[in-house]
Amino acid sequence: MKQGLSLRVSQHLALTPQLQQSIRLLQLSTLELSQEVEQMLDDNPFLEVGIDEAPREEFGLSHADTQVSTEDRESEYATSTTSSSTDNTGSDSQMESESPLSPQDDNQNWEGDGTSEIAPDDSEWGGDAPPRTNNNESDGEVDATELARSQMSLTEFLHRQALALRLSEEDRAALRFLIESLNEDGYLEDSLEELAQSLAEPDDELEEIEELQHRFTMALGLLQSLEPVGVGARTLEECLTLQLRALADDEAEEEQEQIRVAAINMCACPMDLVARRDVKRLASQCRTSDTVIKAALGLIASLEPKPGRRFVDVERNIVIPDVIVTKVGRGAQANFRVRLNQDVMPRLKVHDIYANALKQHKGGGRDASVNAALQQRLQEARWFIKNIQQRFDTILRVSNAIVDRQKNFFTHGELAMRPLVLREIADELGLHESTISRVTTAKYMSTPHGTFELKYFFGSSLGTETGGNASSTAVRALIKQFVSSEDPKKPLSDSQLSDMLKEQGIECARRTVAKYREALRIAPTNLRKAL
Known part of the structure; x- marks a missing residue:
């Protein structure tokens, strides 16, 4: 075997830790992002929530290394002392126990406190946010989680x-x-x-x-004698029977009693007959008239199949929109403004005191490894803030593109939704389809017509007689409108719905109508028919 050296040029994509974090943060929901931020605040000492008023435009890099004068520091201290004394008027004992530090005590602290020297880069990494407070200390406000926990279980x-x-x-x-x-x-x-x-x-x-x-x-x-009625049943039939027996009333009319007895007898029949509302076979097995069976079916429909339903401590996930769309102007001049929801944006910044202390400390020997580790943690904090800002910037860009393409929806509603696929937004913004998919998943937009997931605005297209395209979302809305206005005694079948869509110029097969109907959770014809 002969050995030799050769040069070869190749390209490959390396997912750096920063890029991996950016991708992961992009696909997180608002709740998951909040948990991620809390975890990072606990793990990284260089990261903190910004609570001071410091607009970016007033804090340029040219002033980063400027020393704060002694007069300014004394003036700042006097202002804070005056504010503290004003807030504590009438409680002298509390003022004595919680008196602020004097300027001499402040000067005894280590010099890297962020007031005498501010790192050029760190000041640009965070925004402002109000301090996190406990709901128990607010004026009459009660935490929704505490209310949910106070609910009595079954x-x-x-x-x-x-x-x-x-x-x-x-x-x-x-x-x-x-x-x-x-x-x-x-x-x-x-x-x-x-x-x-x-x-x-x-x-x-x-x-x-x-x-x-x-x-x-x-x-x-x-x-089974306790409340709610039907608890302790082994089967659905037993649960319904217990509730029907509890409805017994000696003063009830004969017709009502006949209906109740028929309903009890129906519970002894196969439940699939009741589910299909097979009146003929139920009347034959219960040996009664069709009229009584129909009334008994209505009585059974009014019962509770799950007695413990109202006691279930269901976690109520309140959807908080990431983007808010508001209408600006009226008439033909109306437009829609897209902005991020400031309440869900974490306002983070690098801890100036720790960052400047690390900058001033130049360790050698044994301290070199510790200093390098701290430098790495500082860099992680900076990258985390940058990736969060990039996440919201991408969400805003995608939301603006969606609003531009779906203006008819924001003006007229879901019937005016136009077809839209991920590739169109990706090509417009110069992003990959996978990035658009991550942005539109578990991200919500508040609109004049309600709050929707960003993925809701995307839909496939159906052909029309004029050669155009209709959005599948608009077709589903049209089917929902047809069903809501139908005659309950003669509900529309899937074939009839398909014919009605063709009259509107939309080519939609019966199977497609059935798929859309099931997606809308609309029951089939036999279950929608009024008895």
Whole structure:
């Protein structure tokens, strides 16, 4: 084998840590970005939230190395002291215990405090933001999370009712165990035999297991007598039956009682017949008239299939828009202004005190490795701030491009939405399609017609008779409009909807109509038909 040297030129893309962080921040939602910022504030000492009033345009690089005069420092101290004394009027003891430091004490601190010398680059890295405060200290404001946590759960509600029952220790323990075994919908998924087996010891005899199962049977009857009605059911049929039996009224009219009994009998039939509202077969199996079956179906539809639904502590995610679009002007001169939501923008800056202390400290020997590590952390803070600013700049650019192309939507609504794909915005802004996809995912825009995800404004096109294109979003809105105005006794089929779209000049097949209808969560014809 002969060895030799050769030169070869090649190109490859290297994803630096800064670029990887930029891509990752771009695809995060507002909530995820907030969590990322909190984590970075905890991990990086050079990063802090800007709370001082320091507009960028008034703080140029030409003044970065200018020394602050002694008169200015004394004036600043006098102003802060006067403000502090004014706020604490009438509480002398508190003023004595929380008196500010004197100028002499301030001079004893280490010199790199950010007031005598400011790093040229660090001053340009952050904006301003109000200080983070606790909601408990605000005037009458209550945290929504605390309100959600204060909601009583289903198990707590049932335990409180069980305290009012006069039971023996064994029965109370059995009832408590059944309550804890319910799922979030209020159903008892495991059979009583399985629950008894789970509590039985390996050496227990069969009689002891049967005794435990008997205890659970008695406790189940008590559980199903509690509120909400239907709790403790094993199946949907049992849940509906419990609610129907609770509707029994001795003073009810004969017709109403007949409907209730028919509904109970229907719960004993296969539930797919009830779901399909097969009136003929239900009337045959329940041996009653079609009129009674239709009324019984209406009664069943008014029941609650999930008794524990209102007790579920569902995390309510409030959608906070990243971009706000407002209308400017009237009539033909109307225009739309796009701006970022300042409430979701983290205002970060490099900690001047720590940054300048690191700049003035020149360690050697053993301190060289520590100094290099701190320099790296400082650079990470700068890159993090830059990537966040770049993230919001990209969101604003994409939002402006969307608004320019979808002006008809902002003026007339979703029926005027035009077809739009990611490639059009990518070509206009000189970005990659994957970047547009990351920007439009989990980012929201507040518009005069509501709050929508940025991806909502993109949709495929359907051909029209005139040779133009119609947006799939507009077609879905048109289908929703047709269904909302239909006759409940004669609902429109998918074929009829397809024909109505053709009358509007939009070529849309029946299968496409069915797909759009399912996406809109509109039931098929047989389930929309009024009985």
